[in-house]
Amino acid sequence: MELLAFGKTGWGDELFYATLMTIAVSVTAMLIGFIFALIFTPLKLSKYKSLNLIGNFYTTVIRGVPELLVIYLFFFGGSGAIMYVASIFGYFEYIEINAFITGSMAIGIISGAYSTEVFRGAIQSIDKGQFEAAKVLGVGKFVQFYKIILPQMLRLAIPNLSNVWQITLKDTSLISVTGLVEIMRQSYIAAGSTRDPLFFYSFAAVLYLLLTYLSMKLINRLEARYSRGY
């Protein structure tokens, strides 16, 4: 237990901040994923074959390639890509991107591919009559999406989005390879300096279990909220 003490003698506070970091990265990645889903879901549902192809390429490649490989691509290629763009604008200094941004971007792109699939499925399962009724009533495209499609879609999407959240949360453990100090990395450091890997990795597992359990509780509430009237 003294290993978990707060302050300089134990690893309690370090692990606490690491847990906050894991939550921060997961939330950021999830939001980045939503942005990607917002771009790619319309592409996948578009009438045009070429746009479909772009959408399908994104979801197929990201979901078919290991997360670790995507993270390595961002970790080793991220600053290179930024520096290349900067060099076009005449900036030639070395640029290093923060591990938090690289990590959340990598996980965000992965989570976005899963979110895209969830949104596509949810929109497709809404009855065609809803779209037609909106059209007949002369409701504008924006109001139609915002007031008619989105509320119905969310109800269908939330259970699957909760799965995406769980995947995202667990995937953040992989960005420990880039050196960002989240739960996994902190446990690695603590295990190395105390020579007690069994305890610290088991404790990390408990922390992850706690996070998944708590988020499950929260999502269940959200689900009940959006299922009002059913």
Added chain:
Amino acid sequence: MDFDLMFTSFPKLLGATVVTLKLLSVSLFFGLFLGLLFAILRLNKNIFINKFAYGYSYVFRGTPLLVQIFIIYFGLGQIEYLRSTFLWVILKEPYWCAIIAFTLNTGAYTSEILRSAFQTIKPGVIEAGKSLGISNKIIFYKIQIPIAIRQSLPAYGNEIILMMKGTSLASTVTLMDLTGVAKYIISTTFKPIEVFIVAGGIYLFMTFIIHNVIKYLEKKYSFQQ
């Protein structure tokens, strides 16, 4: 684009693919049995057995695979007693540690898939078997299991693909699988995009094959023939 590098790294990555496939097939093989065992335990009426099986699948599905590998590879070696037993022969090898972690992980997911498949079998099918005087054992092996397998094929196909991606974590415990070799080439040449295209292409090709094999099996074992 460095096409030369892509060309020279391709055979190296292809060699590493063998390691990935070995890890995948061995852990899927053992994981399937483990999953079946725990699915049966989940359906047991005894609350302790039932809860034990639920706890197993909850813990392994609620924690990252990376933590599981690290606990087994770095953690278990710390127990003095284990070092003196024959288990140490297995646990000191990263290859077997990775396989144990993957097997336990895929076993948890598989048990959930099989459990829900068993639960969707209509009671009428089992009752029909009983009224024909077929023994419980035969009903289980000849009626319930084949229906459950058919029922769980799509979900199990996804699990195989997830597990294939999961084997990439073996590279974190010094194994040189496809991702491990890809990382090595990236870190020596600093050409991440080229290596990603080749390694990612190999992974996508495997996903494509698995996807189509499952699709074929689904068609073959579909009820409407």
